[in-house]
Amino acid sequence: MSTKKGILYGVSVGTGDPELITLKGVRILENAPIVAFPQGLRHKKGIAEGIIEGYLNPRQKKVPLCFPYTTDDLVLHQAWEKVAFEVYGYLMQGYDVAFACEGDISFFSTFTYLAQYVKMLDEQVVIQRIPGVSSPMVGASALQIPLTMQEEKVAILPAFYSVEELEKVLKTVDIVVLLKVHSVYSQVWQLLKDLDLLKFARVVERASFPDEKIYIDLTNLSSLKLSYFSLMIICQR
């Protein structure tokens, strides 16, 4: 007897506030027999897990998946192979799997690797991505500013870039969003000071979480200690 394979859903769950998930995301999470999510660090609850727990019921199987925080290619390859194999096991048995991921599912998301490695196991698996709310837009709303207007061009950079690269981007577009700015904050602050752009820069820490913090004036904040989910918006207007 052949069983029809399950569908793998990538569900965007927003940036922190559980109400920032979409109706579609909730519907798919509620109906999936298997709900997977990135495992939290050091036995703590993960972000996506915290966002979705109120929408799940006790009959659903919850599957935490380990995505290690490393840049070691081999470790990552092995981890992605392992999570893909686990998820594929459920799909093979005919169960749909909803993978919940913070932010948007296409935007610097762990789902990218899960989907890629599941496809390597079986090209025929059906994958559906449910888009969601992502941090640059949530950050702009928190700061009460338009992220972009009229003819403005925007660039979004993850935390891996040199100060030279940032300077080049600042000359090319009007608005720059720096994700996970905590690790490079001091260098960025110095560059903005040198370019006389500090007045255009704002920081949001943990946007949409209950402990969200915003910093409007960075003039005297050369060495701000920020947590992991911090972004900077530089609006050259």
Place this chain on the structure above:
Amino acid sequence: MSTKKGILYGVSVGTGDPELITLKGVRILENAPIVAFPQGLRHKKGIAEGIIEGYLNPRQKKVPLCFPYTTDDLVLHQAWEKVAFEVYGYLMQGYDVAFACEGDISFFSTFTYLAQYVKMLDEQVVIQRIPGVSSPMVGASALQIPLTMQEEKVAILPAFYSVEELEKVLKTVDIVVLLKVHSVYSQVWQLLKDLDLLKFARVVERASFPDEKIYIDLTNLSSLKLSYFSLMIICQR
């Protein structure tokens, strides 16, 4: 007797599929006595209006607001002054107003001007922005690709740019999203052909609408006729 002023909410309602609104957006729309939205063109229903109609009840007052499609500064100034004055009238009477806008409220949104002009009438008005799902992420999900991964830098450009500007941006970042690409499609196609980048370009028309269309291979599509809500994603990977 003084009445407490109402709050002005900017509610992101997503790109087309009514299920891509957030739970928070729906809650605020359902509870607002006044629900405003951009008036449709030529007496047709507007996009945001079409998305939210199923979530409203007959007791709520629906207020279509005219945002003219023009680049004439004077016409725009007068229109924004008029809509701000109308909305402020409700706020003054103590009514909350929820303004529904397609996409994300901070991202090339008409709400920017409404909020700005209401603030000019009265700096004390409380404004809250509810972030939402925006077209670059919806487009990437429709195309079944990650928009960004690992260390990639992304730039998003509205339709107003020269081919020279686009070429510069393509050299600066890895991923480029062109919004409302219909008006410049032929020039962009030619540039990508000249740069041998056509193989990295994909187009989505009316992402998340029932009649969504995707174009994966543009090699033989030098003069594609696209509708207003079309975007191109150029992934140089």
